[in-house]
Amino acid sequence: MGKVKVIWYELTNSFWFVPILIILFSIALASSLILLDRNIDFGSVVYLRQILTESADSARSVLSTISGAMIGVAGTVFSITLVALTLASSQFGSRLLKNFMHERINQVVLGTYISTYVYCLIVLNVVKDNDNEVFIPTLSILVAIIAAIGNIILLIVFIHHISISIQADKVVSDISIALMKNIESIFSEELEGEEEPVTHSKDLEDYLEDYPEVKTLLAPKSGYLQYLHNQSLFEAAKTNAYIIVTLHRIGSYIVKGEAMIKLYSKTEFTKDSMIDFKDNFVIGNSRTRQQDAEHSIHQMVEIACRALSPGINDPFTAISCIDNLTSTLCYLTRIRFPSKYKFDDEDQLRYAHFPLTYQGMLDAAFLQIRQFSKGSPAVVIRLMEAMIKIHNSTTYSIHKKAVKEHAQMILKVAEDSFEESHDLEDMQKRSKIILEESSDE
The missing domain is CATH 1.20.120 (Four Helix Bundle (Hemerythrin (Met), subunit A))
Structure with a gap:
């Protein structure tokens, strides 16, 4: 299906x-x-x-x-x-x-x-x-x-x-709208009140101690993982008393013959106990936005990076991309990201995968833009403003920690590249909103 x-x-x-x-x-x-x-x-x-x-x-x-x-x-x-x-x-x-x-x-x-x-x-x-x-x-x-x-x-x-x-603004706006629709379809549940996102202190190896039998499924061809039916894999694991571990996230590039899925069982695998997983994933030649929430982010980042290249030198388009990405990341601060573990009714681990995280989405949105922004003070300043807006929109410590890391890296770019002292002083004042508050916490 x-x-x-x-x-x-x-x-x-x-x-x-x-x-x-x-x-x-x-x-x-x-x-x-x-x-x-x-x-x-x-x-x-x-x-x-x-x-x-x-x-x-x-x-x-x-x-x-x-x-x-x-x-x-x-x-x-x-x-x-x-x-x-x-x-x-x-x-x-x-x-x-x-x-x-x-x-x-x-x-x-x-x-x-x-x-x-x-x-x-x-x-x-x-x-x-x-x-x-x-x-x-x-x-x-x-x-x-x-x-x-x-x-x-x-x-x-x-x-x-x-x-x-x-027109650049229209292109960026269309991508932003598509990104928000995609995120709303993938992440349907929001966090409530002061509830912190769920984290797991127990490592996967601890769950696998009682499952000595391992079967590795290899990728049938090279390409990008476009679709993965997580629920179907979880149901198969429950039915057969397996622990199924997927080794790649949606959007990852997989080489033919590379390990793709691992099955862990307490008993020895037989021909009757093996499952055909071919209908549970799709590998294609390019990334798609259907399940890949980072795909549209990467499209917007590409526009921003091209705009910051010496051949184009269009900081206003880059700033427009940053503004739209800021809106998306502010929305994501209220989203419950899927857990990397899925348990059955008896609280037994049955499925483990590598879901999207807020840290990963933040990195995908701003890391490359920051790297290309050196030499464009207006873009670096707007990046810091974006961090301030995102920081102010979240109440969760795990999100604030990720934002603080980006703010520190952006400030470092400003200190290394700004030639005007007033611009640098302005950046340092803005960064204190994030860095000093994070230190107090």
């Missing part, structure tokens, strides 16, 4: 799937309307007589004009899309191209123009005016005209969409 979900997600977000569906719909629509035209004389309806085409030559002329115009505009739309993708790739990086290809309006526009062309060809083919038969599909031609008018409006909307979709 997990593989089906991943395949369906990739299929519905591909650039060709929606256009093909629209083309198939246009073929079905053309066939249905032609059938109606053969069985109903719409020309006899008084209110429609003024707008229906009653001449075979006129019908052919209208359909030929619309079909020729639509396939020409489809080529233009495709060219505009390629230009936008080229600009986006050069400014934001090629890994963000998938975001543009996933945008539904781009898929719908391309599919609509091509499907209108196919629709007109089908209707044009059935127009008859000879000694044996006279058939003019008046309703089908009227629908073609309406579709042509709608496509003109759609072209204006598409050009407007493309013109704003490659």
